Amino acid sequence: MINIFEPSLGDDDLKAIKKVFDSKWIGKGDEVRLFENNFAEHLLSNSKNFVSTTSCTEGIFLAAKLFNFNINDEIILPSISFPSIASSIIESNATIVFCDVDRKTLNPTAELISKHITSKTKAVFLTHYGGFPIDFDPIKELCEKHNIKIIEDSACAVKSFYKGKACGTLGDMGIWSFDAMKTLSTIDGGMIYLKDEELVKKAKMLLYLGLPLKAKSGIDSSSEGNNKWWEFDIIEPGRRAIMNNVTAAIGNTQLLKLDNYLNRRKDIFNYYYNELSEINEINISSYDNYNFEFDSSYYFFWIQTSKRNELAKFLKNNGVYTTFRYYPLHKIKLFNSKFLDLKNSEFINDSTLNIPIHHNLTDREIESIVILIKNFFNGN
Numbered sequence: 001m002i003n004i005f006e007p008s009l010g011d012d013d014l015k016a017i018k019k020v021f022d023s024k025w026i027g028k029g030d031e032v033r034l035f036e037n038n039f040a041e042h043l044l045s046n047s048k049n050f051v052s053t054t055s056c057t058e059g060i061f062l063a064a065k066l067f068n069f070n071i072n073d074e075i076i077l078p079s080i081s082f083p084s085i086a087s088s089i090i091e092s093n094a095t096i097v098f099c100d101v102d103r104k105t106l107n108p109t110a111e112l113i114s115k116h117i118t119s120k121t122k123a124v125f126l127t128h129y130g131g132f133p134i135d136f137d138p139i140k141e142l143c144e145k146h147n148i149k150i151i152e153d154s155a156c157a158v159k160s161f162y163k164g165k166a167c168g169t170l171g172d173m174g175i176w177s178f179d180a181m182k183t184l185s186t187i188d189g190g191m192i193y194l195k196d197e198e199l200v201k202k203a204k205m206l207l208y209l210g211l212p213l214k215a216k217s218g219i220d221s222s223s224e225g226n227n228k229w230w231e232f233d234i235i236e237p238g239r240r241a242i243m244n245n246v247t248a249a250i251g252n253t254q255l256l257k258l259d260n261y262l263n264r265r266k267d268i269f270n271y272y273y274n275e276l277s278e279i280n281e282i283n284i285s286s287y288d289n290y291n292f293e294f295d296s297s298y299y300f301f302w303i304q305t306s307k308r309n310e311l312a313k314f315l316k317n318n319g320v321y322t323t324f325r326y327y328p329l330h331k332i333k334l335f336n337s338k339f340l341d342l343k344n345s346e347f348i349n350d351s352t353l354n355i356p357i358h359h360n361l362t363d364r365e366i367e368s369i370v371i372l373i374k375n376f377f378n379g380n
């Protein structure tokens with residue numbers, strides 16, 4: 001079976017893990033700090049705004065705490081996005097407000113978001129679908145006008161850029177995922193960007209038990225300078241969601257290979273685009289209409305067809321695994337929301353199929369996927 005997503009972990013990652021094992025310091029330490037620095041550097045950003053964590057979901061839940069979501073707030077998010085966003089809003093007692101996404105890019109737009117803005121809107125979550133940047137400037141202008149925080153779910157948008165600035169660093173907060181399916185995988189892991197440096201401090205505290213930071217070193221503990229170093233203070237209830245040296249060591253080796261991974265994905269994307277655009281019955285991933293400078297992580301390639309379910313079954317029977325991301329959240333009872341005029345999300349849900357795109361795919365595999373899709377539509 002050809003996988004839809006696949007990480008690439010090898011001998012160099014094993015060597016890096018062994019080095020950490022040998023050091024006898026497997027918890028949070030130098031490797032983690034190095035990873036935060038290296039990651040920020042890859043994004044052409046300043047590491048002082050970055051905090052690592054255990055998953056993107058952890059960062060999403062943290063957003064609700066940092067921006068103090070509460071019962072009086074409405075939070076806008078695209079229905080086609082990741083379930084942990086809606087869960088975090090429910091847990092904060094704020095109200096979920098779903099917005100639609102554009103049919104061509106599967107990204108929300110300023111126009112679609114603006115329909116839902118009220119005096120209660122506190123924040124908007126933006127998911128860069130498949131790593132293709134949202135047209136951010138009009139959304140920024142809209143949100144600034146209404147004093148709305150912008151949180152970018154950049155889980156799949158590692159090294160995606162919008163007008164030269166990294167996705168995830170465009171708004172007030174950005175979060176990336178390094179889970180098992182991601183291009184840069186540390187097996188599990190996440191990274192957070194916060195524009196406000198005060199919030200960086202608060203994030204570090206909340207991610208480590210609520211312990212205040214050491215004033216001098218910034219290391220997460222309150223025992224510095226105390227003769228009884230086992231004593232501590234807790235300022236706010238906190239979690240324990242910090243990255244460890246083993247995970248970070250994988251991240252550091254993965255970063256060395258990331259550009260190669262992204263280049264391979266781009267080649268596969270372009271191959272699919274060129275080959276599949278000749279099939280008249282389908283829409284395919286296309287960002288030709290983007291009138292701004294951008295770079296993508298090429299995380300998804302999608303096809304839209306009225307025969308989506310049949311195509312998925314045909315490909316599966318022929319050894320190619322496909323899926324649809326993301327099942328619209330407004331269809332989930334738990335996330336019940338009042339405003340449900342989400343025609344584009346409904347259309348996307350009925351017609352879209354994500355086909356395999358990852359850096360391990362061979363030329364022969366992508367050729368066979370294209371042949372199978374062409375055969376399906378030619379009735380062979």
Ligand SMILES: Cc1ncc(COP(=O)(O)O)c(C=O)c1O
Binds near residue numbers: 054
């Ligand atoms: C768009 C998006 N957001 C958030 C997440 C959650 O990431 P994690 O698995 O690191 O919690 C994912 C995971 O697939 C995702 O695709």
